[in-house]
Amino acid sequence: MIGQPYRPVTYMIGSTSSSTGMNGGGMPASGYMGSMPPQVTSGSPMTPTGSVMPTTAPAFEQSYIENIFRLNLGKIGTFYFTYENNKDWNAKVYKGVLEAAGRDHIIISDPATGQRTVLLMIYFDYATFDEPLAYQYPGVIGNPPVARNFR
Incomplete structure (x- = not known):
């Protein structure tokens, strides 16, 4: 060659x-x-001949934790985090107003001092809230009415 x-x-x-x-x-x-090749929206299906099949985007967000947090911005919550292999403190609890939620972080603030804390979701375990949460189940548009007896 x-x-x-x-x-x-x-x-x-x-x-x-x-x-x-x-x-x-x-x-x-x-x-x-x-x-020029056709413009293709990310995730749009194509036929074997190469033409793009139009689809409509769903009108709901998927049930990921950051989307649940985004639906509940402004609410006070308690957030539990675990930091493995840390000699000083393995687990920490934060309480504050949920101000922002991204894919890999949340931002909470202390209502008394106004101090803001950025917390990484990689260490997140769970959260509790003292009030009802807005939650949009995947495939359902809007928040369906929920009739529950809380005892």
Whole structure:
């Protein structure tokens, strides 16, 4: 096998009027016809011929902890965390107003002092709240009415 030196190639998209880069048959040397591929929304299904099948996005959020926290911003909660392999303190409990929730963190604040704390979800165990929580079950639009007897 004869090793040829590497030569980078630049392709011009949508420009087939010039004979530069053509292979003699009217097609670009790369075999690319010059048209842009279709815009595809992330996760959209495609047919075997390459056309995009339109879908509608669900009107609900999935039941991930950060989404449950986002539905309950402003509520006071108690948050339990475990920090493994820590000699000083293995577990800690934080109480405060839930101000923000991301995929990997929450931000709570102390109502008395206003001090804010960023807590990483990797150490999160569970949380308790003294009031009802808003919760949107996957596949259900809105918060369905819940009739429960709390004794």
